[in-house]
Amino acid sequence: MQLSCTCCDRRGFMGGLAATAAALSAPAVAQPPSPSKPFRIDTHHHLSSPGFIAEISGRRTGQVPLMQWTPAKSLDDMDKGGVATSILSISEPGVFFGNFDAARALARECNEFGAKTIADHPRRFGQFAIVPLPDVDGALREVAYALDTLKADGICMMTDYRGKFLGDPAFTPVMEELNRRKAVVYTHPNRNDCCVNMIPGVPDTAIELATDTARTITSILFNGTAHRFPDIQWIFSHAGGTAPALMQRLNGLAARKDLAERVPNGVGYYMERFFYDTAMATSGPPLGALTKVVKPTQIVFGTDYPFSSSIAVATGLRQSGLFTAGELLGIERGNAERIMPRLRT
16 A cells, blocks of 8 residues: 555654564564665655745645654664665645746745755755746746756656646646756656545545556656657656556557557557656555566665655565565665766766
């Protein structure tokens, strides 16, 4: 079962207890390597700028761990779990709340705060810079500023913006620019406005975040974005959400004459080129589904900090029993190095 990065304190606390119990009961071979030699690269690690904290606090999103985030807390978790570098990103709900000017200002504040955090802690952090979509012009300006001036490692996008998924034609100018730059694009799921309080008593985030990732992957595939812009290096959160479990249905769609030309190489070809992180997906079911679709070379280490910990994720990957030692080394570092070469030094 996938949990979201917006889980409340209670769910986070219970998850922490479960992870601790699992770690204590596991055989010694399942334990992560000594954190005295940090080497992992965490590609799903959240930061909160003062402006972002003020926004989510005022909107009562319930994301208390994000409201209490500090660089020192991140570094403490990284040191305990053997993480050398964390790539920082903004979590959902992102920076757009209905006003383009406000979204541009908040995106800039978040990205400059991230750049300062990197400068204050050399080699420990990187950044996937947030953009103010659905404002296309604002997003293009922020892409240029983030990649050229701030030297960000890539771009962060939510999976949907007011019902428009990332393959929507409205976003084509942004995709063209990202493809030209061969940019890394990390996506984080959103709680879609379509599906609020669908099951009384069950938080929307328990199901909707995984589903929204599948929706945006389907949009990228069947609007032709993956085919037309092959140099974008996509990272999808939470092992691709529910997309791997939908492969039979997606392959069926690709067989339709009206859709086949948008995925001319077949769904599997594009899915196998995407990258997927391990945040909230370190047990057999999500990883088992994902590894039926892609090779371990397309999986990157992600913790969803501050909603999980690096040591819990590293331990979970080992206890899954799905990967060789060499494959684990790739997941925990080497695969991220391939798409972000600066991390090799």
